[in-house]
Amino acid sequence: MKKLICLLLAMVMVLSLVACGSNDTGKTPANDNKEPVASDNNNEQTAEKIVVWTLANDLKQFAEKYKEDTGREVEVVVFDSADYATKIMQTLGAQSKDLDIFVGEPQMLPNFFEAGFAADLSKLESDVAEKLVGYTYQAGQDVDGTLRAVSYQACPGSVIYRRDLAIEVFGTDDPAAIGEKFATFNAIAETAAELDAAGYKIFGDTGALRWFSTNSNPWVNENNEIIVDQDRLDYFDAAVELYQKNYVAHASEWSAPWYSSMAGPLPVLTPDTNVWDLTGDGLAEDIANGAETTQVFSYVMPSWGALIIRDNAADNKGKFGICSGASSFFGGGTFLAVNEFSDKKDAAIDFIEYCTLNNDTAQWWLETSNGDVVSNKEVLAANADYQNESFGNQNTYGFYLEEMENIDYSLITGYDDACKEAFGAAIVSVQKGETTKEEALKEFYTVVTTQFPELVIPADAPIN
């Protein structure tokens, strides 16, 4: 009897182990059946219900509207952005059918495409090419030019500036005139000096300049050469000058002082201040106690940044304007792709089509999101007269539509993040006086070529 019990226990252990190690490819009975299957708790639509894995809550609203309009159900699962790419890689690496649609930001998409996770969306291609903003169409294509992801959003960037301070310092708040003040890195440095003389700081910190770092050349060209052109050297010099002359507020993006600066004066901070320990209340207390203050003139962000300004501006709401910067750029955006292993591809494509190509949906999202920029050109053009209250009744959609025409997606490469990070680190080391510009640039090339041995330093590099 004892032996039998021992044998049974051993078997249980072995089987449980096998069960733990089994590769779950989502072959649940519900998933295996392509036809609708009714369960005890759900109605007959459950089997056709598609599942979306995403990074933000936006798609929940889309799903609700989709159900209202079509009666079809979409389950939206939201993940933390830090874990998301890994989660997708692991799940779809196991060819799971647990999800039918997944999202990706532009920098994630090439990996998802190369891994073979995104299904071919060529059937939507002609509409996407015709209706959506050019760069979003290009970002959704794989290296062979096959469409694999489509976005309902567009995220063009801009300089968001304080109109009241602009009138006080420059005598005008006209976006075209202020845009000239940000047209080049040298112009930005001059503008920063003017603002500083008036007691204001041009940006929260010099990180704002990074958005303009891809202007006329890619970071890596077709010969695998790392490109540091005059524009990038100007960016380098401007970032160092702004930092060392305290033309910026030393309030890093996403820190409490940075948010607080949108609503009003900020205590003068030094480069050594650890802004991550500061709180809005603490800053207000410092001001109440008579601390010397300054104000931040502008912020450089993609269109979603306008929502951040709107939500944090408090009494300054309506005092902002938007204008072009040293280059047109974009940042982020939610692209939808269909899981290559899904059994419900048609239903998934239908939902993507509904979210991205349907003019009514795009119009609804413009109104519902109260500030998000859609990728649908027709809808943006139809709202070109819309006056945005947060931005002094400026016509923001018309501005963004024009700005997006200038975005050159061919300048984007898979090395951009690594190059920008290494270049940023080189700038910081010079800003802090730890090294010279020449040494920092050498270090930049060393870091990038070590991480990516396939890249080369061109003969005309500034260190040669």
Added chain:
Amino acid sequence: MAIKTRRPAGEKLKSRNSNLKNVNNYGYLFCLPFVIAFVVFNIYPVFRTFQMSLMNYKGFGKETFIGFQNYIRAFKDVLFRESFVNTLKMWGLNIVLQLGLALLLTIIFNDIKYRMRGLSIFRAIFYLPNLIACTSVAFLFKTLLDWKYGSFNQVLMDLGIISEQINWLKGEAGTAQAVVGVVGAWMWFGNSFIMLMAGVQGINASYFEAAYIDGANRWQVFSKITMPLLRPIMLYVAVTSLIGGLQLFDIPYLISGTTGDPGRSLVTAVFYLYNTAFKNNQMGYAAALAFVLFLIISVFCGIAFKLMNRKEDD
């Protein structure tokens, strides 16, 4: 002379049945779950990692065989070399403090003249830091050592030891590395202390009594009796610390806010490997780095054992 007996018919079958019935053979069955788990979770990953190290592989998509190119690259990689030196610096300080403190406490608690009481309580207290998750330890020290609001700077300033706040974690590279070394020592000295205590308690007490009767002082007892007899256990502590220390990752990763700053000084070898695999998507090269690290650790361990054997031979 062996006597051959005729095997009766059916004995082979019987023998097989008796093998199954033999209770001793059930041991194999009981080991099976572990063996399977070991093969699946330990052996297979090692072989798979080696296979990947010979490939140009991003962790997804196609794998291309490139021979030993990843290994050649690893030996030329200045950033890997830099990260390895960072690791050695942090581990070096850690092991000196960890072993030194553990040894000091061991001597105090084993001194027959002091007759310290409450050993079990102290042992538990010293071991406690080892039970705290690395994440918690990292955030604890990050808060304590904060440049402007950290308690540590405030206490030092209140005591008049420093006049200005020290930026422990984001200032100088050496300071940040020292912090990681000290934190590691704080976490692990309790563990070393327990091992050294076990080693000392294994030494026959009559040696110490005889030495004291013969008029030996504390230093003579320590240097002539305790230390020589503790050498094997000290070496064990040092080798296990070396293996763990060269794989240092979590504390520097978290304490630097995942950046490795200031100036890459907190990027350890495994930190670099992690970035290579999951940030740069170079899984094949990261696998080669893992094997190079394994090789380096093996060489270090070999040297340590050689040193031990030489001392014992002497």
